[in-house]
Amino acid sequence: MCGIVGLFIKDPKLEPQLGALLAEMLDVMCSRGPDSAGFAVYGSGKDGTVKLTLRGPAGTDFAAIGAALGHEVTPRDTHAVLTVPAAAEADVRTALKSRFPAIDVISTGARMELYKEVGLPADVAKRFKLETMSGTHAIGHTRMATESAVTTDGAHPFSTGSDQCLVHNGSLSNHAGLRRRLEREGLHLATENDSEVAAAYLTYRMREGDTLGEALEHSLGDLDGFYTFVVGTESGFGVLRDPIACKPAVMAETDQYVAFGSEYRALAGLPGIENARVFEPEPAKVYFWDRAA
């Protein structure tokens, strides 16, 4: 069992509340996944810059790292967002690796920030002050581990491409073979987790020219196992369930937002939920919302 939540804002007036709403949704889903939690938030971005989300051991002095590298850094507990000119990203990564080997870069993107830790989801959300974050869309996950250990690396979301992230409820049965195929294609996977393989698969498909919707369509043929996925890109938000709908999913749509929850409970606190169109996404059907569309 795991819990998934997602929120895609349509009405800009709601954007400042994105983090607070997602935090409440994650809190309700603690009972589906008390091991660890994580979330990705698509906030503001500056033209020509990328945000690197860094993770370090407890007590890491991120301000000192930012100063040493000469870039703006915003620490949040064990994570920090380092904003660097896009052209300098490769150099910054090299410098981080050589000068600060204890620091991992867990995501990169123009707008996406990613946070995850072991612990009760409600506590994890508080540690990172999720309730203070604003943005256009966000996805989160509460984990009850099945296929790999309870570690921060095993927590969701997984990000294998710029501004791309995925959360997963379920377990994949062909992840080992698919991992070998993806590694031959040059994708880098950081963990032994099956869900990361799904994330990398979508990254691979989009690298080959698929839209997110097309990549999800292809995954119906290439991924075997149980899954409900919620995925994010810089401008989009998608949902896919396996053909036998092993894992639960409920969605709600209003003029202001599209929301996803593993259970209705997670959506019960959203504004205007009483009059939302609440529906269960159908198995093997790709659902996709895009801000550009």
Next chain:
Amino acid sequence: MTLSVKPAGDAAGLQLVDLSTSSVRELNAALHALGPDTNQTFWKVAHPNGRHAIAAGLDAAIDIEIDGPVGYYCAGMNKRGRVVINGNAGVGVGENMMSGFIHVKGDASQSAGATAHGGLLVIDGNASARCGISMKGIDIVVKGSVGHLSAFMGQAGSLVVLGDAGEALGDSLYEAKLFVRGKVAGLGADCIEKKMRDEHKALLASKLDAAGILGEVDIGEFRRYGSARTLYHFHVDNVSSY
């Protein structure tokens, strides 16, 4: 925390329970404590907010109206109770119901009426996958459509669907009786279409009547599906498979 049940002055026996201030466990304990001669025969439940197991394990001839969406296993194991849900229901509404009546005024999630032995479950909207899975005597009337693998291994009772049915309807069916008015995406193993004779039309009419919609739909539009009975009888040709 104690259950704050407010006896209402205007309607005799009316009990109000607000789940934003009382727990489901408290509500269910109060319902389970009702004696056979209780005069607390009408309960209203506010702010269910998708909580699980609301009114599960009822064994009383009382009315319960739940004002909003419920979570998993609402009114599961119900015996004699009449439960109305003014909203959607999560997984397993009326699971293992023995008798009584459940009315979902919205959609129902997966496994509605699963394994239920008796009673009537009416769903105004759609029911998703596995509606009536392993049904053992319940009557289910779905005014919308049902998802895949509905009535899987259905042993007894009836499933009436006014809309469409998903893949593998009635897979490995025993003797549950299935009536579908719309399209069937596919029949499961050993489930076949059967002729609609007068006795079946009468049976279907009685189920529509019980659901309060007799006369609203044309019985002639329904098709009947049942077991071909080749899977669950021992056949000597299959002896090597055992």
